[in-house]
Structures are given as C-alpha cells and as structure tokens.
C-alpha cells in the first residue's frame with residue numbers, strides 16, 4: 001500500500017492574487033480537493049498528509065476523504081521543506097518502507113490510471129518512479145536581449161510531473177541529504193538522483209498540469225468540467 005504527501009504551503013507568487021492558487025476553485029471545488037479526490041479515491045492509497053502554510057486560513061481542511069485519513073502539518077520555506085515536514089508527520093503505525101506518492105496540490109487533473117502505472121513502476125524499481133511527459137516542442141536557449149542564443153536538443157528530455165513515488169526511507173535520506181548540502185531540490189527525483197540513483201520515468205498524461213498562472217486555471221477548469 002502507499003500514502004500520499006501533498007505539498008500545499010505555497011503562496012502562488014507567479015499566479016498573483018490574495019488566495020493561494022491551490023485553494024482557487026475549478027469545476028466547483030478547490031484545486032487541492034481535486035488532487036486529494038484523485039489520490040484518496042484510488043484503492044492503493046491509504047491516507048494523505050497535507051503540508052499547509054503556517055498562517056493558512058483559506059481552507060477548512062478535511063478530517064477524512066473517501067473514508068481515509070487526511071492529516072495536516074505545517075510546511076516550510078521551500079517545496080522540499082514542506083514535503084519533508086509531511087514525511088515527518090506520517091502517523092505512527094505507517095510502515096517504515098511504505099511507498100510515498102508526493103503530489104502537488106496545484107495539480108488537480110490527476111487520473112487513476114496514471115496512479116496505477118506509477119505505483120506498479122515504483123514497486124519494481126528500487127530507485128523509485130515519477131510521472132513525466134516527453135518534451136514535444138523545440139527548445140530555445142535565451143541570449144542577450146530576449147533573443148535566441150541557440151536551439152537545445154530535446155532528445156531524451158522529459159517534463160517531470162507528479163506524483164513521484166519513493167520508499168519512505170529513501171525519500172527521507174534524499175531530502176535530508178539535499179537540505180544538509182544546501183541544495184533546493186525542485187522535485188523529489190532531483191534529491192534521489194543526487195544519491196547516484198536513477199528513478200524510473202513513467203509516461204503520464206499531458207493534461208496533468210500544474211496550475212502556476214491564471215491561464216493554467218482556465219485550462220484546468222475546462223479539463224475538470226469534462227470529468228465531472
């Protein structure tokens with residue numbers, strides 16, 4: 001079985017506005033609740049720990065969802081700090097080698113089949129596994145004056161998505177190592193890669209978008225309304 005860790009302590013600087021984007025509504029409910037619904041409606045996920053901002057008053061929270069525990073904790077200054085805080089907040093009795101699925105609260109359009117594929121891959125790959133999407137656009141490196149410096153090869157390049165799945169002890173060791181070295185790991189895989197490991201890439205849906213800007217919210221509304 002597995003548990004989910006959901007970092008939801010961000011302030012949404014790039015989105016703007018007063019309310020952090022994970023609490024904005026699309027298709028009738030907050031983005032965070034779409035993410036929790038996808039995770040906790042999956043039979044392979046037993047519960048979730050959500051990392052919230054210390055001054056969070058935007059979301060009343062949920063004691064349970066789909067009959068499973070929703071535990072909250074206080075996140076940290078970086079996303080990785082929030083994930084580490086959620087890991088430390090796992091309830092007693094959760095096994096030391098539980099599989100942990102780390103998923104952004106700002107990614108509302110997660111589908112059950114992607115969760116299934118990820119868990120299956122993480123069960124067979126000791127280095128863990130992440131959902132990802134192959135880069136399909138030509139990539140440009142910017143130069144002086146917002147002009148193109150050069151085209152970068154997209155061969156073998158993927159966009160990391162979430163959830164990202166790792167055994168509890170490995171994720172703890174990786175996050176603690178990155179923090180001790182002063183490295184800000186922008187995803188869990190980066191922290192694991194620093195240990196010399198190579199997590200599996202699992203091709204996930206392109207529409208598992210992270211809501212970062214207002215344009216993303218409009219797209220999320222379109223996608224989620226079609227699922228309802």
Ligand SMILES: Nc1ccn([C@@H]2O[C@H](COP(=O)(O)OP(=O)(O)OP(=O)(O)O)[C@@H](O)[C@H]2O)c(=O)n1
Pocket residue numbers: 006007008009010011012013014015020022051075076077078079080082083104105106107210211212
């Ligand atoms: N210190 C932080 C920063 C981010 N997050 C969470 O990590 C996810 C992905 O981060 P991002 O999209 O960058 O969210 P923000 O940090 O809020 O956005 P911004 O960088 O624009 O401020 C979000 O669910 C966000 O709430 C978190 O738990 N703790």
Ligand SMILES: C[C@](O)(CO)[C@H](O)COP(=O)(O)O
Pocket residue numbers: 079104159160161162186187188210
């Ligand atoms: C974890 C992540 O969603 C994978 O692409 C991404 O790194 C989060 O980046 P953010 O800047 O914290 O949104």
